[in-house]
Amino acid sequence: MSAEFDQLVTEFERFQASIRDVDDRFAGLGAMQQELTGLQATATSPDGGVTVVTGPGGAVLDVKFTDAALAKGAQALSAALMTTLRDAVGEAARRQAVIVQEHMGDNLGLVDQVIETQAVAFGTSVEEMRSKLEEETARQAPAAAPEDFSEQRVLRQADTPPPPAPPAPGGSAGDTFLRNLFDEED
Template structure:
């Protein structure tokens, strides 16, 4: 191997090691991303990880004065707020290491290189009236005769 080739190989290996170190650093930063939000009344505090998964939930005494449905809504709103902040932090970690013009949010969502028509859900297929499939929503299960069942 000539000296020029050896120098190129050494340079490529050094670039690879720098890239790998940078990736490891980004992975550590991403693993450490968390966000916490507290409801306006202070009743609920939610903490989420980088992917928006709930990792902590604190309920103040005021939370127990809420009706169950209200409490559930406050928890969901507060967790969503924390997840939004965690996502923003994730985008800030990724932004500097992505190629110019790459949208970190679209990359995380998995839509970075997709067109809107590729992301849209497929159209719903309408059932024909004469489909062989039964419509189980309209079935009265109490009056159906089955072998060995009530008549």
């Protein structure tokens, strides 16, 4: 009876650990959703003439052309746009996969699946796609904050509030009445 009880206790503890793991994952879903909502990827053509900004799911948020890109003609512009669009959508998908994997764990191998799929779709190697992901991750990583803030400015010049505007001369009759009311001595 004791061996059966110990086995039941062990299984129950495993079950509770699984529940805690699921709870931990669900607790991070709000943060993951917020990161995914704010996701933006930007790609620029090699000549700098076309810039595409994409969001979650590869949604195109913005497309910009320079005058030089427009002057190259319809076929060149179309080719540059399609290549830049593909790069921006691909980056958004890779970054989305990284965010999901960070919050949900690596059990699915999601990033690897996205990289392998893109390598086939884009006609490139898995290594090249991994290299792009590493470059993007390095570009997105926040700069390390200095440990000693004693020599750092706390407020940037733009953060200082503007001085209050001087009162307008003259003003309304009500303003004049109030100024006279308080300026006169009883």
